[in-house]
Amino acid sequence: MFAINVLPGTIHLLELKAILQGLIPARKNNMADIWVESDSLVAVNVVLKNYKCPWKGIPTLAKIYKCMAESNSWRISHTWREANSVADFLSKTNCDVNGDDLSIESAPPxxxxxMAQDSSGAIYTRL
Incomplete structure (x- = not known):
């Protein structure tokens, strides 16, 4: 798990930064095939070049492309927030962290x- 406090900005720029923060450890661990899922359809479309990137996000987008270019293959897709419950929970929690990995031992029940539901392949439905 990873969480970071960020300065105010548009949600789309924060979503691009979140994608990058997920890619950095994947590349450091030499993961060859990368599949990014984001519950931000706008961020996914920016990475896929379906939408123009806001100028403030261009440096982050360049870093995303660099990380992805270093992998054998990559893809990015949209997932609903309900299927991204761990990330959704962390985004709504006031984490006092500074880019550190969160330990399982200190995670709230x-x-x-x-996480257990997610790893067991639980089926999520939209209401």
Whole structure:
């Protein structure tokens, strides 16, 4: 798990930064095939070049492309927030962290439950 406090900005720029923060450890761990899922359809479309990137996001987008270019293959797709419950929980929690990995030992029970559901292949429905 990873969380970081960010300065105010548009949600789309924050979503691009979140994608980059997920790619950095993937590249550091030499993961050859990368599949990014984001619950931000706008961010996915910016990475896929279906939407223009806001000028403030261009440096982050360049870093995303650099990380992806270093992999054997990559893809990015949209997922609904309900299927991204761990990330959704973390985004709504006031984490006092500074770019550090969060330890499982200090995770609240509800987050552990969400992770267990996610790893068990639970089916999520939209209401």
């Amino acid at each position: 509800i987050l552990l439950d969400l």
